[in-house]
Amino acid sequence: MPTLKPDQIWLAPMEGVLDAPMRELLTAIGGYTLAVAEFVRVTDQVYPRRVFTRISPELFNGGKTQAGTPVRLQLLGQNPRAMAINAEKAVRLGSPGIDLNFGCPAPIVNRHLGGAALLEYPDHIEQIVRAVRERVPSDQPVSVKMRLGFRDRSAGYDIARRIEDAGADSLAIHARSRDDKYTPPAHWHEVARIRRALRIPLFINGEVWTPQDASDALRESGCQHILLARGAVSAPDLAVRLREERPQMPWAEVVELLSRMLSLLSATRGKKLASSRLKQWLNYLKREYCEAEALFSTIRRVTLEPELLSTLRSALPHVAWQIGPSPHTAESRPPEQD
C-alpha cells in the first residue's frame, strides 16, 4: 500500500511541554504549517495582553516562531461571550486566528465545565463557536480541537457537524473519548464517518509516532491533515519525515537541540525549571533514542544549574552547554501594555 502523506501538519498544544522554546526548536527543523499554543483558560474576564504574550511570546514576532511558522493562541472556557471577547483580543494582538479547546480531559478543568466536559453539551459548544466566529474578523480562522466524545465516542459525529454549522474553519479530532484519556489505541477509523459528513478541513490527532502511523491514521480516518503532539516531542524531525523519506535525525543532532533548549529555557523560565524540562524532554526522547535513557540517568538527581552544566559537560564534552540569551528574554521585549 502506498504511504500517504499529510497536506498540512500542525504542531499541537501541550501545556507544560510544547511552549515557546520548544516550538522554536521544532519549527526550525521544519515541516509544520502552524503551531497551536497551550491553552489560555478563560473565565469571565477579559485578559490583559501579558496573559496572551506569556503563553505566546511569538506575538512579539508577528505571531510567528523565529523560523516563520505561525503560532495560534488557544482558548479554553465555557462562557461564550468571554470566549468571544478574548478571542477577538488575541487576534488583535497578532494571533493568526484562534483555536478552541474541547478536548482537555483534566478533572480540574472538566469540573468547571471546561475542555472535554463540554462534549456532553453540544448546544453549548455550538454557542461558543458561533459567538467566537461572529466576533473574530472573518479573515481570521477559527479552528476547533475536540475529542470524539465524553464517554461515548459516537457522540463526536453530531458535535462535529454542529461545530461546522457554527462557522468553524477547521477541526482537529483527537480520536479518543475523554474517558479514554491517553490509553492507546487512538480510534482513527471512527473519524471516517465524520470526515464524510463535513466540508471543512479535518486534522486527525492521536498516537502518531512514525511516518507509518501517519499514513495509517490518514487512510483510516480519511483526513488530509495531521496534528502532532507527543510524537513531535519524541522525534523532533517527525514532521519533515512525514513529508519526505529520509533517515531519522542522528542522536548527535538531538544533543545539539538539547543544548539549545537548555539555553533558551534558562533565559526564559528560570534555572531550576530548565533542568526539569530537560529531563522531561529526555523522557519523551527515550521512545526513539536509547541514548536519551542513559543521559536521563546521568542527570536524574541534578536540579541546580552549575551542577547540571558540569554534569552535562563531562558526559558530553564536545557540546557547548551554556546558558545563553534568547530572542524572547524580557530585556529584548517591548514594555507590556494592555
Ligand SMILES: Cc1cc2nc3c(=O)[nH]c(=O)nc-3n(C[C@H](O)[C@H](O)[C@H](O)COP(=O)(O)O)c2cc1C
Ligand atoms: C502534557 C500534555 C499537555 C497537553 N496540553 C494540551 C493543551 O494545552 N491544549 C490541547 O488542546 N491539547 C493538549 N494536549 C493534548 C494534545 O494536544 C493531543 O491532543 C494529545 O496528546 C494526543 O495527541 P498525540 O497522541 O499526538 O500526543 C496535551 C497533551 C499532553 C500529553
